[in-house]
Structures are given as structure tokens and as C-alpha cells.
Amino acid sequence: MIIHHVHHSVNCKINRGAWTIYSTGRLGNQMGQYATLYSLAKLNGHKPCILPEMYDALVPLFNITLPVIQEAIALEIPWKIYNLHDWMSPRYYNIRGKYVLLHGYPCSWTFYHHIRNEIHREFTFHDHIKQRVNNYLCKLKGERKKVTFVGIHVRRGDYVNLMPNLWKGVLADKAYLEKAMSYFRTKYKGCLFVVASNGMGWCKKNIDASKGDVHFLDNGNEKLPWKDFSILAHCNHTIMTIGTFGYWVAYLAGGETIYLSNFTLSESKFLNLFREESAFLPEWKGIAANLSALISSNHS
Known part of the structure; x- marks a missing residue:
């Protein structure tokens, strides 16, 4: 059975700011990036959106809920690039910027285990x-x-x-x-x-x-x-x-x-x-x- 997924339109009000994460690597990396973005945006009081590549990597498997930011819009935004290492650091509680593009290969429970129920819900398999x-x-x-x-x-x-x-x-x-x-x-x-x-x-x-x-x-x-x-x-x-x-x-x-x-x-x-x-x-x-x-x- 082939399911054709259509990108759900961006629900982020871009004019109020948006946070996203660079989408790279295979399935495990994409999941780590998604969960980390989800958690860090929440901790810093910002709206997370994902890039189309991440949506395409994860949606065949999971009922993910983060909205997609269209490529044409993403290219126009003056992103502030913020590099992450692989584990949570105190400074990540206070990342400044209205339009932040997180970068890295984070795959650590230390970023999101405090909201593990939400992360498990994001990674719920399709029926x-x-x-x-x-x-x-x-x-x-x-x-x-x-x-x-x-x-x-x-x-x-x-x-x-x-x-x-x-x-x-x-x-x-x-x-x-x-x-x-x-x-x-x-x-x-x-x-x-x-x-x-x-x-x-x-x-x-x-x-x-x-x-x-x-x-x-x-x-x-x-x-x-x-x-x-x-x-x-x-x-x-x-x-x-x-x-x-x-x-x-x-x-x-x-x-x-x-x-x-x-x-x-x-x-x-x-x-x-x-x-x-x-x-x-x-x-x-x-x-x-x-x-x-x-x-x-x-x-x-």
C-alpha cells in the first residue's frame, strides 16, 4: 500500500518568529534532530517548524505534528545559525533569536527525556x-x-x-x-x-x-x-x-x-x-x- 503524503501547510505564524533545525542524516539522526528541536523550542518559548526534508523522512512512519515551513519561505528568512553538541547544556535554556536554525547531530535523551510522553506521541507509528x-x-x-x-x-x-x-x-x-x-x-x-x-x-x-x-x-x-x-x-x-x-x-x-x-x-x-x-x-x-x-x- 502506497500512501501519498501531502505537506501540511505551515501553521507557524512566520512573522512572530520560527525555530527550525537543519535536516540531515538518515532516520535515527532525523529523529534526534526532530525531538531536540521540539524540546528546545518549547524550553525557550518559540514555535518549532520543520523543513520539508525532515517531514519527508519521518512522515512515512510517524504521526508527527510539527508544521512544515515551505522551502521558498525558509530561503527568505534571515536565520541565526546555532550549533548544538550531542548533549544538553545549561546555555541551551536561553537561546536568543526570533528565527533560529539549529545545527548538529544531537541524539541524547538529555534534551527531551523530561517530556518523553510528548516525544513518544510524536513518534507514534501510523495505524x-x-x-x-x-x-x-x-x-x-x-x-x-x-x-x-x-x-x-x-x-x-x-x-x-x-x-x-x-x-x-x-x-x-x-x-x-x-x-x-x-x-x-x-x-x-x-x-x-x-x-x-x-x-x-x-x-x-x-x-x-x-x-x-x-x-x-x-x-x-x-x-x-x-x-x-x-x-x-x-x-x-x-x-x-x-x-x-x-x-x-x-x-x-x-x-x-x-x-x-x-x-x-x-x-x-x-x-x-x-x-x-x-x-x-x-x-x-x-x-x-x-x-x-x-x-x-x-x-x-
């Missing part, structure tokens, strides 16, 4: 998506009486080279996934692990499916992330690796979340952009990455 996902999970459940669905997102793709070479970091390995899965198998009855990845070949080699409790989603298309995302976000619990896609899956799913912690060397430039305590909710559980291969290649 037809909920129905399709529930039918899908129902089929997976089959004859089993009780199933605990655990979504696993394994970020591979460009990070396979970027993490070790640019960021002095590692990706989730086989041992990490085994530990995380074993945590859920021990704690919950009838676990069924649903795996999504942009490196499914690696997952099928490294995730042991011999117990019959692992299901691989064969749809790692980065241009069409909605199917994987909506299925994982409907699971009871989450195992994430790295990246904003997995973060948002976990944030929307609720339940318990296990994440890969300390995945870079202490001298990594990634740590200028990223703080673990701002990236993962305090109640989520971290399993430390194995950095031994990186450390030995650094010393060789």
Missing part, C-alpha cells in the same frame, strides 16, 4: 504500520504460548572501516552479542530474538541460531529503513550495538536495553562528540567492548 508489524510478530510467535521479543540491531556498513580507522573504536563482536542474548535467555521465558542489520551476512555467521530462537530480518536496505525499524521498536526489549538507529529503537520499545559500552580507546576523537552518560539512559545496561585487537594493533 497501518502497527497492524502490519503486529501481524508479522504474531506469525513469528506461531504456536508458542509465551514469547518475549528481543530486537537486536547490529550496525555494520560504513562503520566497519570508520570505527577502527577513524575513531579508534570497535563494533559489536560475536562475544558481546552472546553475552547480551544470554542475559535475556536467563531472565525471560520464551525469548525470540529478531535481528536487523546492514551487514546480515556477518550476523548469520556470528549469531548462533541453532536453538531456534533467532529470526533474521532479511531487509537491511538503508534506503528503506522503516520495515526493520518498526518491527524492532515493537519488540519487548532491545540489544543495541552502536548508532542512532538502535538508540531510537530502544527508546521507543521501552523494556530493557543492553548496549555496547567503552567501544573506543580513551584517546579517540569520537569522545569529543559523544558522551556515554548522555547517549544511553541510566537504567540501560552496558557490556564493555573488547578493545584488545585495537590495543595490540596500536602498539604494533
